[in-house]
Amino acid sequence: MLLKLVEYHWAEHIDDALLLLGRLDTKTVPLAGGTYLLGLKDDSIQAVVDLRDLELAYISDDARYLHIGSMTTLQTMAEAPLLKEFATGLLAHAALASSPSRLIRNSATIGGTLATGVASQADLWTALVALDAEAVVRSGSRTQVNLSGGTSERPGLALSGVVFKGKQERRLACSTLSLERRPAELIVEVAIPQxxxxxxxxxxxxxxxxxxxxxxxxxxxxxxxxxxxxxxxxxxxxxxxxxxxxxxxxxxxxxxxxxxxxxxxxxxxxxxxxxxxxxxxxxxxxxxxxxxxxxxxxxxxxxxxxxxxxxxxxxxxxxxxxxx
The missing domain is CATH 3.30.390.50 (CO dehydrogenase flavoprotein, C-terminal domain)
Structure with missing residues (x-):
């Protein structure tokens, strides 16, 4: 149980979720399916951000990649016709094998599985590594920009030290995600090469x-x-x-x-x-x-x-x- 939990946020936009997760004064974590997080005995967690309204539950493909939104549940993956065909059904099979309980598969998400890592005990992670899958992670950022006065050939307005808020998005291999992912980064999608x-x-x-x-x-x-x-x-x-x-x-x-x-x-x-x-x-x-x-x-x-x-x-x- 999260005994020190004092804040519960239901985010309606991903930027709101990133802003909350990036706070330094309050330890805030994302709430996906909750199958792992709600059983933790972590007294340092003070706030959770519910991700259910962020429209991150989807499965689609294009010429280069299969795209799976981070809030897609394991049960949806096990049943999706597209995944039963993709890579001869490897992801659908692994998602089904990841938990014997349909109740858990209906709650557990692909993003939560990857974020939890070893503790998820999910077979799906192995299948994603074998398919060279990448996790798309996003974070809110404050970027320092130095707009100098330019040169005589290309004069510019001297605005050094300008700070602006923006989003930062990058792709990390699922095989090294636990090592490379930063604390405030949110997994928004998993992309698998066709x-x-x-x-x-x-x-x-x-x-x-x-x-x-x-x-x-x-x-x-x-x-x-x-x-x-x-x-x-x-x-x-x-x-x-x-x-x-x-x-x-x-x-x-x-x-x-x-x-x-x-x-x-x-x-x-x-x-x-x-x-x-x-x-x-x-x-x-x-x-x-x-x-x-x-x-x-x-x-x-x-x-x-x-x-x-x-x-x-x-x-x-x-x-x-x-x-x-």
Whole structure:
């Protein structure tokens, strides 16, 4: 419970929310779904800003990106027809797996999941990292500008030290969001690059029971373009663990010519070599050694499935192109 909470703000405009979150005299935090925040025992939080009226719950796409508003709930993501098609349904699958409770999925948001980080225990974070997703963050800012008198060639009005209020917006990779995001920055959107037509994905997890938090999960994404593995992504996550990509394995697969689906034995050998130096964190419910042993088999199944789907989709898309 937030025992020291003295202010509750229902923001109607994003600028109002940013102004409140940027205060230095009162510790103010955003309230999204509330599934994590309202259970905190943090006596330093004095005010919350409810984000429900900011029109940040949407899913849309264009030629380059899929856009998901930060207030979009996990249940909406699990059910959205666009997400069931995008990247062969990876985001919809991961959103559904992130919580066994529909009640929680109806409240928890994608922005709140990313802002909470490891404590969210959400499988969705791993999938976003595998898809190279970026979080669009915004903050109110006070910018110092020096308008000097200019030069003899280009004279100007001398107004040094002018200060104005403005907004600052930037994109941060979901894989490094917890390190790079500043305290007063608000996550307003998640942008995911459009995958190639010949794209295959897979998401797998290990848990004590089907409804438990994942002890280890893995998300794989493979793109085949012009007969080659153009982009390969492999990310691991799990309980109290930040998602991590295995770039060594990704780099070894990217650029290879595709003749037929990769041999299972060769893939497992590649994974054993690539994961041999990886150090998984330990947790009270799972050891680093257990995660390391499981990682090879879990990644092999996920990559093999993603590769097979990518092969099939690339053949279908190339065939459609010839017909057209």
């Amino acid at each position: 995958p190639a037509p010949g794209c295959g994905t897979s998401f797998m997890r290990i848990s004590q029971t089907p409804t438990d938090v994942a002890l280890l999960n893995v998300a794989a994404m493979v793109e085949i373009v012009d007969g080659k593995y153009k982009r390969v992504r492999l990310a691991f996550g799990g309980v109290n663990m930040e998602p991590v990509r295995v770039q060594l394995i990704e780099q070894q697969l990217e650029g290879y010519a595709v003749v037929h689906p990769i041999d299972s034995e060769r893939l497992q050998a590649l994974l054993r070599a690539g994961l041999s130096t990886m150090r998984f964190p330990s947790d009270i419910s799972v050891s680093s050694a257990y995660r390391r042993v499981c990682s090879v088999h879990l990644a092999a199944h996920a990559l093999e499935e993603a590769i097979n789907v990518a092969h099939w989709r690339s053949m279908v898309s190339s065939g459609a192109g010839k017909v057209g």
